Amino acid sequence: MDNQIHSVTKLMWRRFFLLFILCSSFFCKAQQSTSVSLSDSYFSATFSMATSAAGYFTLTNNGSERVVVTGISVSSTIAKGASLHETIMQDDMVSMRSLHTLSLDAGQTIRFQAGAKHIMLTGLKKPLTEQMTVEVTFLFADHPAVIQAFEVRPAGQSEAMSQHNHH
Numbered sequence: 001m002d003n004q005i006h007s008v009t010k011l012m013w014r015r016f017f018l019l020f021i022l023c024s025s026f027f028c029k030a031q032q033s034t035s036v037s038l039s040d041s042y043f044s045a046t047f048s049m050a051t052s053a054a055g056y057f058t059l060t061n062n063g064s065e066r067v068v069v070t071g072i073s074v075s076s077t078i079a080k081g082a083s084l085h086e087t088i089m090q091d092d093m094v095s096m097r098s099l100h101t102l103s104l105d106a107g108q109t110i111r112f113q114a115g116a117k118h119i120m121l122t123g124l125k126k127p128l129t130e131q132m133t134v135e136v137t138f139l140f141a142d143h144p145a146v147i148q149a150f151e152v153r154p155a156g157q158s159e160a161m162s163q164h165n166h167h
């Protein structure tokens, strides 16, 4: 009898141990497999009456799983809204549309740059001037939010013409 109880307990311990190993390896994997990095992040400086601004960045998925950006936001003291945009050519006209989600495969890098994909701030509360830093929060479906500091750089001629007059 004593012996039987002993072997049952032993079996239970073994199961707990197995479960423990499984769980810890799962959490370990979850921590290591998703990692993103942002670089070259900046907004173009705006003129004093501007109500919108365009920003750019490079996003790399360093992990082993696909990540999906579900949205971005900035402080309400900077602008009313922030979204990811894409510039498209339609019947010789340049227009923009919102990118609702953005997905990056493992190892993929996406560059948002002038004339193509960009961040659009709308309802700008104050002009963006050089030396300012704007924090942008990136939200992911499967990764913790990332807050990235964007610097403000002097606006280039081409982007001032191709981006700002559509908003």
Ligand SMILES: [Cu+2]
Pocket: 085, 086, 096, 118, 119, 120
């Ligand atoms: Cu836009």
